[in-house]
Amino acid sequence: MSHQATVIGWLKDAYALETSLIPALKKHAHDLEQLPAAHSRIEQHIAETERHADLVKACLERLGDDPSLLKAGMANLSGMAKEVPMALAADTIVKNALSDYASEQFEIACYTSLLASAQIIGDQQLASACQEILADEQAMAQWLAEQIPMLTQHYLEQEHARSLGA
Ligand SMILES: [Fe+2]
Ligand SMILES: [Fe+2]
Secondary structure, X not given: OOHHHHHHHXXXXXXXXXXXXXXXXHHHHHHOOXXXXXXXXXXXXXXXXXXXXXXXXXXXXXOOXXXXXXXXXXXXXXOOOOXXXXXXXXXXXXXXXXXXXXXXXXXXXXXXXXXXXXXXXXXXXXXXXXXXHHHHHHHHHHHHHHHHHHHHHHHHHHXXXXXXXX
């Protein structure tokens, strides 16, 4: 397989990953309605994620891939972006943050690899797109890393208050 065909396959995986993350992020934003600052940061990343999908799709089209075949990538990665199965737990906002952090780190790994491949095949436009996306993913991962202690404390305080009220 040519390098270009390999990179096209990886871009399809990235497109499938971005589009699969949007519903999870929407649910997690909804779960954070009690915490407006965190809610709006997730909303911002939903918009960024939609843009990432568009950037990846534009690269695929430029490399000559048929966008109607994009769904082919879905099966490959559908398991990787799956949420940790912790639904319906009272500590949902903590579990969501852990799952989102894992997803961001996986995205960082994917775009670090795609950036390296762009440099190897000498595709400057793809390299720029990867760098732009990576900056968003790294900022989101950093924000989540900072939020996890706060969300954990928030949950434990609520749990403590509930136990006193019981
Ligand atoms: Fe993304
Ligand atoms: Fe992301």
